[in-house]
Amino acid sequence: MNICIIGTGYVGLVSGACYSDIGHNVTCIDINKEKIESLNKGIVPIFEPGLEELIKKNVKADRLKFSIEFEQGIQGANIVYLIVGTDPLSNGETDLTYLKEAAKSVAKYLTDYKLIAIKSTVPVGTCRKIKKLITKEAGHSNFDIASNPEFLREGSAISDTFNMERAVFGVETDRAEKLLRKLHEKFKTKVVVTNLESSEMIKYAANAFLATKISFINEIANVCEKVGADVTKVSEGIGLDHRISPFFLNAGIGYGGSCFPKDTSSLVKIAEEVGYDFKIVKDVERVNYEQRFKVIEKLKEAIGGKLKGKRIAVLGLAFKPNTDDMRGAPSIDIIYKLQQCEANIIAYDPIASENAKKIIPNLKTTNSILEAANGAHALIILTEWPEFQDIDLEVLEKIMDNNVIIDGRNVFSISMMKSLDFYYASIGRETIYPKGKKSSQ
Ligand SMILES: NC(=O)C1=CN([C@@H]2O[C@H](COP(=O)(O)OP(=O)(O)OC[C@H]3O[C@@H](n4cnc5c(N)ncnc54)[C@H](O)[C@@H]3O)[C@@H](O)[C@H]2O)C=CC1
Numbered sequence: 445m446n447i448c449i450i451g452t453g454y455v456g457l458v459s460g461a462c463y464s465d466i467g468h469n470v471t472c473i474d475i476n477k478e479k480i481e482s483l484n485k486g487i488v489p490i491f492e493p494g495l496e497e498l499i500k501k502n503v504k505a506d507r508l509k510f511s512i513e514f515e516q517g518i519q520g521a522n523i524v525y526l527i528v529g530t531d532p533l534s535n536g537e538t539d540l541t542y543l544k545e546a547a548k549s550v551a552k553y554l555t556d557y558k559l560i561a562i563k564s565t566v567p568v569g570t571c572r573k574i575k576k577l578i579t580k581e582a583g584h585s586n587f588d589i590a591s592n593p594e595f596l597r598e599g600s601a602i603s604d605t606f607n608m609e610r611a612v613f614g615v616e617t618d619r620a621e622k623l624l625r626k627l628h629e630k631f632k633t634k635v636v637v638t639n640l641e642s643s644e645m646i647k648y649a650a651n652a653f654l655a656t657k658i659s660f661i662n663e664i665a666n667v668c669e670k671v672g673a674d675v676t677k678v679s680e681g682i683g684l685d686h687r688i689s690p691f692f693l694n695a696g697i698g699y700g701g702s703c704f705p706k707d708t709s710s711l712v713k714i715a716e717e718v719g720y721d722f723k724i725v726k727d728v729e730r731v732n733y734e735q736r737f738k739v740i741e742k743l744k745e746a747i748g749g750k751l752k753g754k755r756i757a758v759l760g761l762a763f764k765p766n767t768d769d770m771r772g773a774p775s776i777d778i779i780y781k782l783q784q785c786e787a788n789i790i791a792y793d794p795i796a797s798e799n800a801k802k803i804i805p806n807l808k809t810t811n812s813i814l815e816a817a818n819g820a821h822a823l824i825i826l827t828e829w830p831e832f833q834d835i836d837l838e839v840l841e842k843i844m845d846n847n848v849i850i851d852g853r854n855v856f857s858i859s860m861m862k863s864l865d866f867y868y869a870s871i872g873r874e875t876i877y878p879k880g881k882k883s884s885q
Pocket residue numbers: 450451452453454455456473474475476479527528529530542543545546549563564565566594595596597598702703
């Protein structure tokens with residue numbers, strides 16, 4: 445099939461590469477000229493494991509193209525995907541400016557029947573609004589509209605796409621359903637076919653539910669700390685019940701990213717607009733926001749209150765491992781707070797440092813864990829990059845000024861930390877004190 449993707453960001457690029465890899469001809473369009481120029485030079489603007497190779501392979505096979513020419517991509521396409529950003533406005537509503545602009549561009553070149561599928565995450569009712577807009581702009585309605593939300597995660601986006609657990613098709617006609625089924629045939633996935641509104645709602649409900657699991661386990665963790673329980677064991681113990689499942693039960697500094705924060709606030713807004721107060725999701729957001737500052741409380745407790753002038757090594761900046769994406773990363777608020785306390789911060793992230801510096805003014809970063817830890821009064825872990833698990837803690841003991849680790853992602857096991865000589869505080873687990881020092885200092 446011929447597929448045109450409007451919006452070559454995280455999702456558009458990954459979807460385009462994956463659709464082309466299963467044999468479709470894909471043209472990815474974007475208004476960002478620089479981005480398209482780099483892609484045409486073989487430079488991939490984001491870090492996503494396996495993406496560069498996949499793009500290279502399919503460009504070489506002539507199945508994947510990048511362009512700023514809408515006409516070139518739209519004409520001849522069976523399906524046109526809209527995958528532009530849908531960021532929140534300051535009042536929590538979703539900004540549909542990019543989506544409307546993209547829809548108008550499609551309408552301009554809509555000369556024969558096409559399926560226009562919306563993959564952007566959009567408030568319930570948006571597909572219908574976009575249908576009206578395109579009809580008005582094109583002057584006809586020789587097209588179908590569909591909602592086909594995306595469930596990939598950054599950092600594992602390609603395998604999530606190839607092994608998708610389900611595809612959701614919000615459609616109004618058999619023709620639209622058939623086209624989407626044909627496109628997804630090779631993914632051999634379960635398909636949920638529904639109306640436009642249910643499909644749009646599935647996306648919000650999925651993200652809000654996952655966010656709820658995270659805030660739930662974080663609240664359990666906060667209680668665990670006070671009653672002598674260990675949240676990692678509690679997660680294991682409840683996760684073995686298939687009705688609960690072990691996933692998204694890792695306690696820590698809470699969720700970040702470009703989606704959970706925006707989609708939870710958008711769901712609250714969607715409910716508000718129809719007169720419903722979505723209490724659970726509001727609390728999920730509040731719990732999540734407060735959770736990130738737990739590491740600062742723990743840090744202050746560990747080093748006796750004042751952070752002014754203290755050298756603090758921060759390990760991990762990205763909102764999760766395997767990505768350089770800093771959008772909504774909890775590290776941003778945590779570092780701002782440390783800066784306000786006049787701590788001397790030195791951060792290390794395997795790949796997100798450059799993006800972090802664009803967002804966090806005056807952030808000093810290093811190229812290695814040891815450089816960050818050298819002479820530090822304390823080290824705090826904000827992202828569970830796999831390489832942090834392999835840190836030689838005996839070397840850290842020697843080079844740090846004060847052996848304090850505040851682990852915001854529960855990277856190290858309690859039993860291992862007990863064999864060393866650190867003050868080690870994590871989330872929802874007992875605090876380990878350096879040898880010779882008693883608890884509650
Ligand atoms: N990032 C993620 O992991 C996921 C994102 N989503 C949703 O997918 C949508 C896209 O998200 P991302 O790919 O992360 O956004 P992004 O910001 O990385 O990419 C959006 C792209 O659209 C382009 N664009 C904006 N207006 C345009 C127009 N009129 N015509 C052509 N291109 C235009 C931008 O230049 C940009 O390259 C959002 O609605 C998001 O909520 C859904 C699932 C996962």
